[in-house]
Amino acid sequence: MRKSILALTTSAFGIGTSEFIIMGLLPDLARSFSVSIPKAGLLVSAYAISVTIGSPLVALALSRVERKRSLVLLMGIFVLGNLACALAPTFGFLLAARILTALCHGAFFGTGSIVASNLVPKEKRSQAIAMMFTGLTLANVLGVPAGTALGHAFGWRYSFVALLPVGILAILGLIFFVPEQASEPVxxxxxxxxxxxxxxxxxxxxxxxxxxxxxxxxxxxxxxxxxxxxxxxxxxxxxxxxxxxxxxxxxxxxxxxxxxxxxxxxxxxxxxxxxxxxxxxxxxxxxxxxxxxxxxxxxxxxxxxxxxxxxxxxxxxxxxxxxxxxxxxxxxxxxxxxxxxxxxxxxxxxxxxxxxxxxxxxxxxxxxxxxxxxxxxxxxxxxxxxxxxxxxxxxx
Missing domain, CATH: 1.20.1250.20 (MFS general substrate transporter like domains)
Incomplete structure (x- = not known):
């Protein structure tokens, strides 16, 4: 059970770092693509809007898919999206890559909460869900500052490159440690x-x-x-x-x-x-x-x-x-x-x-x-x- 929750926590850490790291890199991104700071702020808005609109739609689309498979698929989107961010040749491409990355966000936490709660006895469900979401807190304490420092030292693209092994590690953890759980009708x-x-x-x-x-x-x-x-x-x-x-x-x-x-x-x-x-x-x-x-x-x-x-x-x-x-x-x-x-x-x-x-x-x-x-x-x-x-x- 602990390894299963750790796999979910690792995924949450990666997603949280990917979301918030953009704030520390905003001046670097603006200089890199020769855009204003307010225009660079669209990278934050686009991600958030994608979560707002896309998450319920993605969750609905995956409602009949076995839950472990859904989580692996969503983290696959996370890896692909961050790879696209790292390689983005233009500001428009980076914007599209951020929108893609955001699609995994809300749907993962919605499905992940159910999976975590089903891994433990009823009286420990809240603790299991809370443990998964500590990944988000750790993202702000460790992931975002570390990724920002890496971007300042070697260039902003390396901040996104550093998220790839986190995503791959999360996928492997989900595959090997999280048991299969049948979906339920919504x-x-x-x-x-x-x-x-x-x-x-x-x-x-x-x-x-x-x-x-x-x-x-x-x-x-x-x-x-x-x-x-x-x-x-x-x-x-x-x-x-x-x-x-x-x-x-x-x-x-x-x-x-x-x-x-x-x-x-x-x-x-x-x-x-x-x-x-x-x-x-x-x-x-x-x-x-x-x-x-x-x-x-x-x-x-x-x-x-x-x-x-x-x-x-x-x-x-x-x-x-x-x-x-x-x-x-x-x-x-x-x-x-x-x-x-x-x-x-x-x-x-x-x-x-x-x-x-x-x-x-x-x-x-x-x-x-x-x-x-x-x-x-x-x-x-x-x-x-x-x-x-x-x-x-x-x-x-």
Whole structure:
């Protein structure tokens, strides 16, 4: 069982690194293809939109395929997509390669969650799923900084080349260690009816908007630190390490706080996110203060996001498969919107220091929607507030 979960974790590590590594490489990619930073930001948006639209379609297409075979096929797409990224001769080709790579993202985590839960007794299912999703956390702590450093040292193409052995290792682990699991019929109409309910849509909207705020700034974190703070590429890598450490701690803290009171954690956490974002522009010129601020930003944002993952599972109990896939889509849709919003702000002539203010404005919308969600909870007294098992949370 442990080897099976490790194979799934390795796959999650590769997928997470591939998604987020683009942020640290954005200035290099812009120079390489002679495009502006906002245009290079399309690489983030295109990936996210592909996950948002493609994941449910791919999951539906593979719904009748034996699950182990589906996972191997999806990781094959991952390897092919990253190889295409490494060899991309033009910006348009790289954009298409990123779209291809993203197709494996949401469908893999949706299917992988089911496979992981079936590998263990019922009382250990949450732990098994959480173990798989630690691959995503490790991607931000280790994979993204290491890949960014490799790209700065030898060229951005090597960052994608380095992902190929990770993908191949994951495929071999899936083949040799994950047992076969028959697919189950999907009651599409029933699941669609469930996820279209207002209580579920509100949670998806919260996930989307919180992601918009995050990626309005995080997409452009490398050029921001290089241009405003004047950090060297290796120093930017260490700031990304701090961000990864912050989100890891945030997951743990958010889980404990959510055990106490769910909506209080969301509202209080997002209020703190807004405060950090309002401070960020004033400390950006100074290396140590901005590094500390980025760490705290990652911590409080992901602490506030923990209950959102818990709520989607609770509010869509009758359609966990589709809800899980759609939550990945909601996060990535927010990713795309945030990258685009930040790009529009920069294209309009505003500086990098304006981005945190825009992101803070988005958090105001999150807080208003969260207040509406709390009111909706009070009107549905038959549905008690979720007591969250933090072992079941995963980062998007």
């Amino acid at each position: 009651r599409l109409r029933h699941e669609l009816t469930t996820v279209l309910k207002p209580k579920v849509q509100v949670v998806l909207a919260l996930s989307t908007l919180s992601s918009v705020s995050l990626f309005t700034v995080f997409t452009y974190i490398a050029p921001m630190l290089g241009t405003v703070t004047h950090l060297a590429p290796n120093a930017i890598t260490w700031v990304l390490v701090l961000f990864g450490a912050g989100i890891t701690i945030g997951n743990i803290v958010g889980g404990k706080l959510s055990d106490w009171r769910q909506m209080t954690t969301i509202l209080g956490g997002m209020a703190l996110v807004m405060a950090v974002l309002l401070v960020m522009p004033f400390v950006e010129p100074h290396a140590l203060p901005i590094a500390l601020t980025v760490f705290v930003w990652g911590l409080v944002h992901f602490a506030a996001a923990v209950p959102l993952q818990a709520r989607i599972v609770e509010k869509a109990r009758a359609a966990p498969n589709l809800a899980s896939t759609l939550n990945q889509g909601a996060f990535n849709f927010g990713n795309a919107l945030g990258a685009s919003l930040g790009g529009l702000v920069l294209t309009a002539g505003y500086s990098y220091r304006s981005l945190p203010f825009v992101a803070a404005g988005v958090i105001v919308l999150v807080l208003l929607l969260a207040l509406a969600a709390r009111h909706l909870d009070k009107t549905q007294l038959s549905e008690p507030d979720l007591v969250f098992d933090r072992s079941s949370f995963h980062m998007h």
